[in-house]
Amino acid sequence: MDAGGADPSVRELVARHPALRLHAQDGLLLEDVPLAAIADALGTPAWVYGAGTIRARLAHLRRTFAPTRVHYAVKANDHLAVLRLMAQGGAGADVVSEGEMRRALAAGIAPAHMVFSGTGKTRAELEAALAAGVGQINAESAGEIDMIAAAAAATGRTARVALRINPDVAAGTHDKISTGRAGDKFGIPWGDAAAVYTRAAALAGVEPVGLALHIGSQIVSAAPYRAAWERLRGLTLALRQAGLRVARLDAGGGLGITYRDEAAVAPEALAGALREILGDLEVETMIEPGRWLVAPAGVLLASVVLNKEDGAIVVIDAAMNDLARPAMYGAWHGIVPLDAVAAARPASPRMVAGPVCESSDIFARARPLPPLAANSRVAILDAGAYGAVMSSLYNARPLAPIAMVDGARWTTIRERQPLEAMWAGETIPDFLSG
Numbered sequence: 001m002d003a004g005g006a007d008p009s010v011r012e013l014v015a016r017h018p019a020l021r022l023h024a025q026d027g028l029l030l031e032d033v034p035l036a037a038i039a040d041a042l043g044t045p046a047w048v049y050g051a052g053t054i055r056a057r058l059a060h061l062r063r064t065f066a067p068t069r070v071h072y073a074v075k076a077n078d079h080l081a082v083l084r085l086m087a088q089g090g091a092g093a094d095v096v097s098e099g100e101m102r103r104a105l106a107a108g109i110a111p112a113h114m115v116f117s118g119t120g121k122t123r124a125e126l127e128a129a130l131a132a133g134v135g136q137i138n139a140e141s142a143g144e145i146d147m148i149a150a151a152a153a154a155t156g157r158t159a160r161v162a163l164r165i166n167p168d169v170a171a172g173t174h175d176k177i178s179t180g181r182a183g184d185k186f187g188i189p190w191g192d193a194a195a196v197y198t199r200a201a202a203l204a205g206v207e208p209v210g211l212a213l214h215i216g217s218q219i220v221s222a223a224p225y226r227a228a229w230e231r232l233r234g235l236t237l238a239l240r241q242a243g244l245r246v247a248r249l250d251a252g253g254g255l256g257i258t259y260r261d262e263a264a265v266a267p268e269a270l271a272g273a274l275r276e277i278l279g280d281l282e283v284e285t286m287i288e289p290g291r292w293l294v295a296p297a298g299v300l301l302a303s304v305v306l307n308k309e310d311g312a313i314v315v316i317d318a319a320m321n322d323l324a325r326p327a328m329y330g331a332w333h334g335i336v337p338l339d340a341v342a343a344a345r346p347a348s349p350r351m352v353a354g355p356v357c358e359s360s361d362i363f364a365r366a367r368p369l370p371p372l373a374a375n376s377r378v379a380i381l382d383a384g385a386y387g388a389v390m391s392s393l394y395n396a397r398p399l400a401p402i403a404m405v406d407g408a409r410w411t412t413i414r415e416r417q418p419l420e421a422m423w424a425g426e427t428i429p430d431f432l433s434g
């Protein structure tokens, strides 16, 4: 994901994030709350999410794509407070496990506005989804259609099913987050879709309602979307020609953001393409974005533990177990000192490293940053998506606390995990006693 060219400066990074401001005395603010106050209260590492930012981004996307419905991809950030914001803002949910479904229900998202996606839904999950009244199941294989039929029979429900097709389109994103090429594990090859749809229509308890696709994540250009949606259009027309009903099209998620210098396509342009390609088909349309809605609304706060080699290496107290993206995908995240005076000092190239015993536990290499003294603090930007949800307990590091700001207010929405809680479910077997 790292591109060539120069890294943006601290000043440029802040200017590019409407939710952030560097205040001369209070330092870096998220919405109207000094992040230093949250770091003082909760310690570091700590996540902070901006409710106002999430609200505004959801409203923007819904307005831009209307009448297309927005189903928030819960996997990007599944905190109950985030899901409540989605419910209040009129989003449905795209869920991929019973756990995500239960979270979305607990936060107040109506089951009718949920889509259950995923490559390996179990029979138990399918039954749970049907029993809960989930509005749509996106099926990813012919075999899954049979499992859905069996689950429908067992629960006495009718399953409204969309077939997730694999359009064989390269999304032009990182290999590990491309999902729509032939040979990727996702979806039904688009050439097989008509046969599977026909079979599904003949099964009791299964009502095929339409088609779905999702070609990848952090997609920054319109071209792959256009190619995939053209396939969706062609298939819809072919299915109708064959006398089958296609009432819904799920156009996927994947909308990219600017982490470093990516020229991410504007939602307005994508919405225009969607209207142009699918608009005359008289179908209900939906999208399932995750990252775009929440990534820029979150930061990970960290403290500098110490400097090595005259500040060429800055070791912080956040690690790959907290934010896995840099280690996992080579992802670039902006780093901004919380202190305005420190932020303004001349920058030189520094490595920012976490404390975990892995050479991939690096947040930045040769990053132009001002000197970062021990105990000073930084915010790692755009951490609201695929951040806390991907944390692990590696190196017995507990889950970090989470705060939510809303304008000038803030509160803790998850406490730091107590150390003992990490091993609370573990037992030492009797045969090891003595």
Ligand code: LLP
Binding pocket: 073, 075, 076, 094, 117, 118, 177, 214, 216, 217, 218, 252, 253, 254, 255, 288, 289, 290, 291, 292, 325, 329, 385, 386
């Ligand atoms: N729908 C389906 C079926 C998906 O698999 C995904 C993401 C989405 C929607 C939402 O995609 P988004 O709008 O957030 O791009 N951990 C990776 C991203 C993995 C995405 C997995 N699927 C990362 O940190 O970049």
